[in-house]
Amino acid sequence: MTVGESVGVERPPRTFSERLTRIVTKSPIHIALALVGLIWLLPTVGLLITSFRPPSEILSTGWWELFGGRFNFTLDNYADVLGSQGMLQAFINSISITVPATIFPVFLAALAAFGFAWIDFPFRDTLFLVVVGLLLVPLQMTLIPLVELFAQLGIFGTFIGLWIAHTAFALPFGIFLLRNFFITLPRDLIEAARIDGAGNVKIFRMIVLPLSVPALASFAIFQFLWTWNDLLMALVFAPRPGGLPMTTQVSSLLGTFGTEWHLLAAASFLIMAVPLIVFFSLQRYFVQGLLAGSVK
Known part of the structure; x- marks a missing residue:
């Protein structure tokens, strides 16, 4: 038995029959x-193409x-x-709503998750x-x-109220995700920092945050997409009439211009563009952040 076989490393195929067998095996x-x-890509491609077509061609x-x-x-x-x-x-x-409603939950969830992961206090679990x-x-x-x-606090129908609502609903998932990531960090590293005199704030800022960028980016992507695509919260809490986001505006287009498919296609793709940019910019952290906290 060779060293590669003993550690389970798959050797490359040497003959044509081995290559063909591997291709057929993995083809399904x-x-x-x-x-x-x-299946997932076709609707997006169709929407993009439709948004650049004249109305007469869309209907014909x-x-x-x-x-x-x-x-x-x-x-x-x-x-x-x-x-x-x-x-x-x-x-x-939408930008004014989504950016703060993403930053606040990420910051607060990271603080809470650090406490649940590395600070001992009564009834923590x-x-x-x-x-x-x-x-x-x-x-x-x-x-x-x-x-x-x-309404009693005077923040109903304001951006502040909408930010607070989005933050409150995002915190449970954010704390759960980040805490599961934080507990996978090396305990020896945290204990060594405490022996050297570092407090919790310094450990959080200098050690935990730099090592947790994948998890933070994953949660930020989730929260950004959820807030950007939200319709219900915007309909209830957004300022009126000039503070409604794009989702509500497209909804009004659908109700008012039900047959104006060229406008609906263009508006819908505008809504999709920003989340796509955010996702592809941070996708290298996305899967890494999700999987890193799944095992310990």
Whole structure:
């Protein structure tokens, strides 16, 4: 037995028959993954192509006509959406809502997760179970109490109220995810820092945060996508009339211009563009952050 075989390293195929056997063996997996990817990708491609087509062609032919060489490119759909339908202001509102509603939960969840992972205090595990149990509480059950509370505090219908609501609903999942990541960090490293005189704040800032970038990025992606695509919370808590985000604006387009598919396609792709940019910018941290906290 060779060294490679003893540690379970798969040797490369040496003959044509071995290569063919390996390809045939793995082909079903590759085909299945390709089909799933194609199913998810087709609607996005169709939406993108439709957003650049004139209204007359959208109503008369399908978006797949592009592959037959019949395609008239136009930017008028985006100009109409951004200019006459209030989408530009809605885009600014979405940024104003999503960025703080992502930063606050990430910061607060990281602090709480550090406490649950590395600070001993009474009923720590019990309290953590309570936090995890909050994941099971439906969002809809809390809307009326929150509306009444925010109205009494004078923050209902403001960005501050919307930020607080998004932060509150994001914290249980964020604490759960980050705590499971933090406990995988080397205990010897934390104890060595404490022996050298470092307090919890310094350990959190100088050791835990730099080592936890993948988990923080994963939670940030989740929270950004959830907040950006949210409709219910925006309909309830967003300022009116000038503070509504893009999701509510597209919803109004759908109700008012039900047959204006060119406007709906352009507006929908504008909503998709920012989350796609965020995801592809941080995707190298995404899977790493999710899997790192799953085992210890």
